[in-house]
Amino acid sequence: MTRTDPLDVPRPHAQLHFGVFFQGVNHWTIWSAPDSGSQIDPASFRRVAQTAERGLFDAFFLGEGLRLREVDGKIHDLDVAGRPDAITQLAALAAVTRRIGLVSTSNSTFNEPTDLARRLSGLDLLSEGRAGWNVVTTDNAWTGANFRRGGYLDHADRYSRAEEFLTVARALWDGWKDGAIADSAGAREWSAPGAVHQVRHRGPQFDVDLVPTLPRSAQGHPVIFQAGDSGEGRDLAARNADVIFSAHGNDFDDALAFAEDIRTRLRAAGRPGDDLRILPGTEIIIGATEEEAQEKKHWLRLQQVTPATALGIAGLLWGIDLSDHDADGPLPKEDPVVSENDGSFGARRIADPRAVVAEWRAKAEAHGWSLRETVIALGPQRGHVGTPSGLADKFAHFVRHGAVDGFNVTPYLIPDGLDDIVDLLVPELQERGIYRTEYTGTTLRENLGLRAPLTHRSARDRRQVG
Numbered sequence: 001m002t003r004t005d006p007l008d009v010p011r012p013h014a015q016l017h018f019g020v021f022f023q024g025v026n027h028w029t030i031w032s033a034p035d036s037g038s039q040i041d042p043a044s045f046r047r048v049a050q051t052a053e054r055g056l057f058d059a060f061f062l063g064e065g066l067r068l069r070e071v072d073g074k075i076h077d078l079d080v081a082g083r084p085d086a087i088t089q090l091a092a093l094a095a096v097t098r099r100i101g102l103v104s105t106s107n108s109t110f111n112e113p114t115d116l117a118r119r120l121s122g123l124d125l126l127s128e129g130r131a132g133w134n135v136v137t138t139d140n141a142w143t144g145a146n147f148r149r150g151g152y153l154d155h156a157d158r159y160s161r162a163e164e165f166l167t168v169a170r171a172l173w174d175g176w177k178d179g180a181i182a183d184s185a186g187a188r189e190w191s192a193p194g195a196v197h198q199v200r201h202r203g204p205q206f207d208v209d210l211v212p213t214l215p216r217s218a219q220g221h222p223v224i225f226q227a228g229d230s231g232e233g234r235d236l237a238a239r240n241a242d243v244i245f246s247a248h249g250n251d252f253d254d255a256l257a258f259a260e261d262i263r264t265r266l267r268a269a270g271r272p273g274d275d276l277r278i279l280p281g282t283e284i285i286i287g288a289t290e291e292e293a294q295e296k297k298h299w300l301r302l303q304q305v306t307p308a309t310a311l312g313i314a315g316l317l318w319g320i321d322l323s324d325h326d327a328d329g330p331l332p333k334e335d336p337v338v339s340e341n342d343g344s345f346g347a348r349r350i351a352d353p354r355a356v357v358a359e360w361r362a363k364a365e366a367h368g369w370s371l372r373e374t375v376i377a378l379g380p381q382r383g384h385v386g387t388p389s390g391l392a393d394k395f396a397h398f399v400r401h402g403a404v405d406g407f408n409v410t411p412y413l414i415p416d417g418l419d420d421i422v423d424l425l426v427p428e429l430q431e432r433g434i435y436r437t438e439y440t441g442t443t444l445r446e447n448l449g450l451r452a453p454l455t456h457r458s459a460r461d462r463r464q465v466g
């Protein structure tokens with residue numbers, strides 16, 4: 001991709017933002033490679049966070065797994081698991097980092113707002129305004145079985161609960177006014193009269209009546225991340241989020257369409273069209289040449305989709321146990337079994353398995369693919385592959401044309417998976433003027449270039465919906 005004249009692009013001064021996504025339960029992080037380190041040793045978390053901070057990343061984003069993944073009651077033991085509680089881990093990382101944001105993936109379905117809002121506020125204070133909250137929901141009963149209410153929530157109910165959860169959390173964070181605490185030993189009272197007020201909320205999901213116990217941090221509220229991709233999820237983000245974490249970051253046209261849809265929803269919600277940062281999740285594979293990068297990608301996919309993983313993924317599509325099949329042989333001859341499973345116990349919902357299997361068979365026959373090769377080729381397509389220079393040009397095009405504001409990078413190796421990005425790609429981005437050379441502020445909100453929290457804005461601010 002050639003470099004573009006700044007006069008020909010809609011956002012000639014836009015800057016690219018990076019976060020790092022340290023995943024929860026997953027099979028994409030390679031644990032079996034010789035140069036893979038521990039996935040649970042605190043030193044691995046420190047190494048990743050400090051490398052990201054050296055690369056001037058905006059945020060260290062910690063995934064959550066409340067329970068090991070399972071299908072039909074069987075534990076999926078091919079996944080990386082064992083993540084500590086996110087807020088506990090991030091509080092530890094606050095002590096060994098100075099500027100990078102610390103984002104907790106915390107579930108709004110299986111938490112309560114009075115407790116979680118306080119813990120997030122505590123992280124925000126400990127980190128001096130660097131906390132963020134990735135608001136996620138869960139719809140499966142195999143997680144819900146471990147919680148008091150059990151079961152699972154329907155799709156629409158998950159989002160209505162999440163929005164009410166956010167309403168309560170914001171009210172609790174606003175329970176202390178700025179300057180509430182006395183700044184002089186000669187003050188008559190420790191807190192200014194009327195500076196701390198009681199929060200009362202009664203709604204379909206929550207009944208709250210308490211006085212918050214913590215003051216605001218330097219950034220006012222933790223930064224809100226949201227990752228829903230359905231219409232309801234996008235609307236929830238448009239009404240509430242500061243950052244949206246999407247799956248629309250590989251293809252430029254798809255990314256731009258997603259970004260334009262989000263901006264339309266923002267304006268409909270009464271917010272400026274640039275009020276939300278769009279950071280798709282991605283994987284970045286770097287080689288000295290394009291050929292080397294493609295070879296690395298091929299090796300990586302074979303490491304991520306092992307024979308057992310390929311059979312597990314295909315088994316979900318076919319609806320049967322395929323563990324006795326040869327993953328490097330042909331596709332199963334059996335027809336898929338269409339069950340009534342609604343997805344609540346771990347199996348992904350597939351609208352028409354027979355049609356998908358027919359497509360897989362046709363393409364596998366046309367290309368001579370094995371089952372494993374078919375799973376790799378037709379499964380989720382992840383990330384960007386290329387040389388540092390080529391990727392820098394590509395990312396400049398994405399950000400300057402408004403398709404993204406940056407990327408939330410998933411390293412495929414822990415703890416050294418960011419080294420090539422920080423040492424090779426970041427300098428190329430800086431050379432093109434699309435990436436910072438130092439942190440612009442001390443809080444996560446400042447470094448992302450975000451406005452004040454939504455509840456801190458005047459009516460005039462909210463009307464400016466350009």
